[in-house]
Amino acid sequence: xxxxESTLARLRDLPVDPRLSMxxxxxxxxxxxxxxxxxxxxxxxxxxxxxxxxxxxILGSAVPGTPASAAPNPFPLGAPAALAPSTLLxxxx
Numbered sequence: 734x735x736x737x738e739s740t741l742a743r744l745r746d747l748p749v750d751p752r753l754s755m756x757x758x759x760x761x762x763x764x765x766x767x768x769x770x771x772x773x774x775x776x777x778x779x780x781x782x783x784x785x786x787x788x789x790x791i792l793g794s795a796v797p798g799t800p801a802s803a804a805p806n807p808f809p810l811g812a813p814a815a816l817a818p819s820t821l822l823x824x825x826x
């Protein structure tokens with residue numbers, strides 16, 4: 734751990750890279766370019782996804798479904814004792 738701490742201390746004492754002063758402008762320029770070129774597509778894609786979801790919802794509610802039926806549970810209080818883990822482990826010995 735002392736090696737890591739001494740390495741971080743030396744890194745802290747190094748001078749700041751001069752390229753970091755230009756990073757804010759570069760990031761903001763990149764964001765502006767993305768908004769200028771991709772902004773229209775994202776709105777169109779959102780509208781298409783919303784339309785597909787709306788049509789899927791309407792068609793899904795219009796098509797009648799089959800009624801659900803559950804099979805009766807032969808063991809309403811859980812597995813029978815013959816299938817309990819302790820019974821299976823005891824019989825394996």
